[in-house]
Amino acid sequence: MNGTAFTEAEFMICQCARLIRDGALVFIGYGMPQIAAILAQRLHAPGMVQVYEFGAVGALPETPFVRFTMGGPRNCYRSVAWTSMNTIFAQAQLGLIDMGVLGATQIDRFGNINSTIVGRDYHRPEKRFPGSGGANEVLSQCWQTVVIVKHERRRFVEKVDFVTSPGFLDGTPGARERAGLPKDTGPWRVATSKALYGFDDRTRQMILLGVLQGLSVDDTLKEMGFTPLIASTLEELAPPTAEELRILREEIDPDRAIIGGAGD
Amino acid sequence: MNGTAFTEAEFMICQCARLIRDGALVFIGYGMPQIAAILAQRLHAPGMVQVYEFGAVGALPETPFVRFTMGGPRNCYRSVAWTSMNTIFAQAQLGLIDMGVLGATQIDRFGNINSTIVGRDYHRPEKRFPGSGGANEVLSQCWQTVVIVKHERRRFVEKVDFVTSPGFLDGTPGARERAGLPKDTGPWRVATSKALYGFDDRTRQMILLGVLQGLSVDDTLKEMGFTPLIASTLEELAPPTAEELRILREEIDPDRAIIGGAGD
């Protein structure tokens, strides 16, 4: 791997990190979102506040990042408060948490997320996955949710086999609100290894916003199980910068447990 | 006041203290119940556990008792846990608190308690009182509640003007349970300045269990607004012992702010 090469994971993490606003309270999922949050904190968002489902708020994690770490001392280092799961989800429900960052097994046109089963029969699934974890709360309660997902055809499906966490449901206006979900919430961006998506305000359909520099729109669409809307002006997504890669590789994950590329 | 004389408050406190079981978790109301609890703790119930509505559990209060003290350091001294109001009432609702000790403005035949208003029209009360405080929770949730009340005709009424906290309601079998209140709870004893009452298991009516040594049944009945049942065997209630009075007067309340008798 030369100086400008990068792994898919590195690009996903950098994309995701760039979406994290300075000064936002951000609910962080397990794994890649943790790395993205630390990266954002060290670059453009020193004032972003990490929020974890077990109750830690405002941590400044120690690096190098230790694989598996979440509730441990390195990840919770120098928090402003250690609360509990019920307290922190209550704060999300109150509307205090600006963003959530999540992974997904499948995502569909309307941003519904599946992390439970693949297969048509719930009782005889082809594949069982871990389930919601805290994802349902995050996608239900946080104002804007970023989904970070590898760009694979099997992950982008017309309709998810199981709605673990609610996107825009069937896409009809006000569908979330009619169901009782908090108003004006839902998936906001989908950051993949090739592209960036949002959701159309009116139709609630996934819309392609940008493509990784060097790739074509077709390169992304051919690896999707449905055709998204395409923004009239497409952003060219910059690959990871040297500074981003330096922080990822030297400060955060020198063992490359999450960012990958150790074998190159 | 000579060595064997005692105030009404002292007798009420001693009666109440004698009812507190060793090893019980006891919800303590403001004022006299606090003194009774300390007295019990220093005599026959060293293992009783004081529980306060602001969340302190297991305190060994410092004496002398400072008037007004409840949430302060002297009253909460050497607790085993400091929780919060929601946590401690949750524990009462769970069935963990054995006894409650409360005052009352009025009490009726079925042990319903009024500490809200006197008068027939709620919107134009003759007299307004402080209201429930935590009394409604205590009488709803603790297994057995002791009511400590001065023996005055105006306090013992056929029917309270306002049910602040639920006794046996209209006395019909299962009335509390039908309303959704926790099973097998309710007022257990009424300790007054002259007598001790319980509640008949079948009719749920107040029943005279004992009379202060030297007083007659009539002495007590004539100062009540209704006639209670009378137990077939009446207990002769011993006046405060020298040891009880010593602890009250020397250790707990040397200023006699609560136990009275300072002017004698």
Next chain:
Amino acid sequence: MDVLQAGVGEFSVTDPDELRAFMRTEKQREMVNKVMPEAEAVRRYVKDGDYVSFDFSSFTRGPASLIREIIRQRRTHLWFAAKFTLMETTLLAAGGCLRGVDVGFLGLGRLISKFVEEGRIKVTEWTNGTLALRHLAGAMGVPFLPTRSLLATDTLTYSGAKVVQDPFAGKPIALVPAVNPDVGLVHVQQCDIYGNARCFGPGVSPLETAMASKRTIISTEEIIPIDDIRKAPSKTTIPYYLVDAVVHAPYGCLPGGTQGLYEMDAAHFLEFMSASRDEQAMAAYLDKYIYSVASHEEFLEKRIGPARLLALKRQAVIKEGYQ
């Protein structure tokens, strides 16, 4: 949801989505210095007609200096959550600030009772526990929470609770509506300039109050560096983003005490109790301790004095657990 019984007391609920929209735009996520004088905090965040809640009690760790400032600024038509109150309702009512009270415990002294008897102050009946539970509901962003208290009482009849049949176990159960105070007032031992606040000792519901309230004013005995906060995150009772103003108010609970720092002033309470018997005496009390002094500092200087402050500090010999 079939309602078996509904209380007739006056109350209002905040739509959970309106509450969320407020929390989204009005609660500052950035760590900014929120330290300001009590006069400014009250001027900015307490409006006529507001619903006001406080923590913990008149005797212990209560925001007495903030209550006095509200009276000094002559706010009117407030509704007060008397979930553990002994003197605040009397002071606010006598100062002409109060339209109504959620009881809880109405308060000590004849005067507040007289106000209610004469219909000058409205009351909705609750209990200490259900008021704390309503704050918890407000803090959770849900419209209600269930309880097995209140049932079968006139307290329920004159509350805003509703009785429904529990769809799981089938028994009647009371639902109490969330309360989201316009302003929550919490006094603490320590706070940083951003609002990360620490209460030591038992309390009624400081976190629930701060979470449920649209605006939270913290008054604090001491301002500490955020570095201290980050070294012991479990000690943070209230995180900064819930807080709108931080008022540095040493001895801010007087005549109540603050655990570990100074004892309550029992002599002052006797003076208050005596004044709480009639309106004129209370008017004189208000004048002496509130209107005739411009601030909490002046109250301490001119009405309490250093000798009493030191004596109350000396009396606070029990330090265990308050750090």
Next chain:
Amino acid sequence: MDVLQAGVGEFSVTDPDELRAFMRTEKQREMVNKVMPEAEAVRRYVKDGDYVSFDFSSFTRGPASLIREIIRQRRTHLWFAAKFTLMETTLLAAGGCLRGVDVGFLGLGRLISKFVEEGRIKVTEWTNGTLALRHLAGAMGVPFLPTRSLLATDTLTYSGAKVVQDPFAGKPIALVPAVNPDVGLVHVQQCDIYGNARCFGPGVSPLETAMASKRTIISTEEIIPIDDIRKAPSKTTIPYYLVDAVVHAPYGCLPGGTQGLYEMDAAHFLEFMSASRDEQAMAAYLDKYIYSVASHEEFLEKRIGPARLLALKRQAVIKEGYQ
């Protein structure tokens, strides 16, 4: 109460009055010495068919030694609350202990998924947050609590939640039923012999778990005098009367870590992850770390060894906040 939608997942509710009756007679109010070996605690308080819950996670402050003892004693037909679990469900399922799981997070590794795919383990769908909320409901002695999560998802369909119309604000809202585990397992840093227990650092819901559970087993790194407890009552996470057994288990979280004391054993987790790919490898793992050792002490001595224990202790360099 009109139910707009009801999940079809398997669950049961404990009648609140039956729960109260249990708490009345079975929870010891006296302070008695509850220290006992893990084998005795599990023998006494974990029965076949029990609903078991734990706190906090596989990686941090989880009661790993108690889970291993349950497997060693070959309990069967357990139902497990996987509210923040990564390895426990796999271990219990592979050990033949498990009938079903409330998910939460099912766990890491292919094997547990395979068990579910083959119908050998039943699953009811929830979320981490609603499982914590169900424990809070259980801890509060109410049959349900409301939430705005779960709505409009298949997770709700295969849960036991019900959707009703909120009688206050009028919008649909989900109600999750209380859970009252037969046994709650909580590992803590410090505990006295009576069960007054202290957790340091963030956690999922140690107090809710202990309150909601009919039996609570505490495993603790250290046993401290009650005098220490009484000097700092705010540090008590779980008061003694909620606790049925206290097991002294230094390094009891391994391969997870305990904050401030020792780091998790990442190498062991990789070994577990590798074993969690198929049944034979997992059987060998269980044999090595559970069946072939008689106790936690023997596990430490024969399977971990002093060098690794010291290394993990040395790695725990961050002490701030964990005392």
